[in-house]
Amino acid sequence: MIKPQNIGSHFRTITEHKMLVMKYCFQVGLYRQGLLHDLSKYSAEEFWSGVYYYQGSRSPHAAAREIHGFSKAWLHHKGRNKHHFEYWIDYTVNKEEGLAGHKMPLKYVIEMVMDRIAASKVYKGKEYTSRSPLEYYEREKPYILLHSETRALLERLLHMLAEKGEKRTFAYIRGLLRKESCGGTRIGTTGK
Numbered sequence: 308m309i310k311p312q313n314i315g316s317h318f319r320t321i322t323e324h325k326m327l328v329m330k331y332c333f334q335v336g337l338y339r340q341g342l343l344h345d346l347s348k349y350s351a352e353e354f355w356s357g358v359y360y361y362q363g364s365r366s367p368h369a370a371a372r373e374i375h376g377f378s379k380a381w382l383h384h385k386g387r388n389k390h391h392f393e394y395w396i397d398y399t400v401n402k403e404e405g406l407a408g409h410k411m412p413l414k415y416v417i418e419m420v421m422d423r424i425a426a427s428k429v430y431k432g433k434e435y436t437s438r439s440p441l442e443y444y445e446r447e448k449p450y451i452l453l454h455s456e457t458r459a460l461l462e463r464l465l466h467m468l469a470e471k472g473e474k475r476t477f478a479y480i481r482g483l484l485r486k487e488s489c490g491g492t493r494i495g496t497t498g499k
Contacts, residue, residue: 313361320429321348321357327425331473332418335480340390340418347387356380365430390418392453408453413487416457417480420464424473437472441465 325345332341347353357380360367371378385393395409411419420440427439444465453461468476 309355309359310361313358316363317354317358317361317367320361320363321345321354324425324429327428328418328421331421331424331477334477335417335421336484337414337417337421340414344390344418344422345384345388347384350383352383353380366426389415390422392419392451392457395454395457396452406452408451408457410454411457413460413483416460416464417484419461420468420480423465424468438469441469 325348328344329341332338332344348357356371356378357367360370360374362370368378368381368384371380385391388394389411392408392411395411396406397409398405399407423440423443427443428435431439444461464476464480467479
């Protein structure tokens with residue numbers, strides 16, 4: 308049963324998250340992505356599931372998975388939002404190799420980092436530190452399927468955030484995006 312108080316609470320949580328990601332994307336020059344980030348969370352498919360499984364301290368998808376073994380709303384969400392590495396999982400050309408994480412474009416890796424910062428801030432509140440996104444990643448790392456170059460860039464940025472903070476990390480990210488937009492080598496996802 309949907310608790311009426313969860314409607315407002317869930318709406319505030321997803322909106323706070325979206326506004327933080329937008330702020331961070333704007334700070335590094337990803338204006339379009341900042342504006343469009345996570346709009347699918349307001350769709351009926353995702354919103355009402357979020358209200359039903361709302362807890363406030365973690366993603367409602369986790370609660371749905373515990374009950375049903377999967378989250379229908381998550382499947383909807385990750386299939387529409389390219390900043391999730393799961394969007395980039397597909398079969399390889401050689402189907403015998405099975406599923407693989409495919410290389411993510413730089414702008415989506417950056418949006419994924421901003422998403423992780425915002426989610427950590429929203430769910431951890433006053434307990435948030437610049438290490439929080441890295442700590443969350445390291446807990447899930449053994450279970451996620453990422454292209455090796457995407458993984459290397461994500462880890463480099465999360466370590467930089469943990470060790471040097473947002474200001475230095477965002478400046479570095481702006482440099483990566485500038486180099487890519489100037490037609491430089493594909494350093495954005497290789498780290499070279």
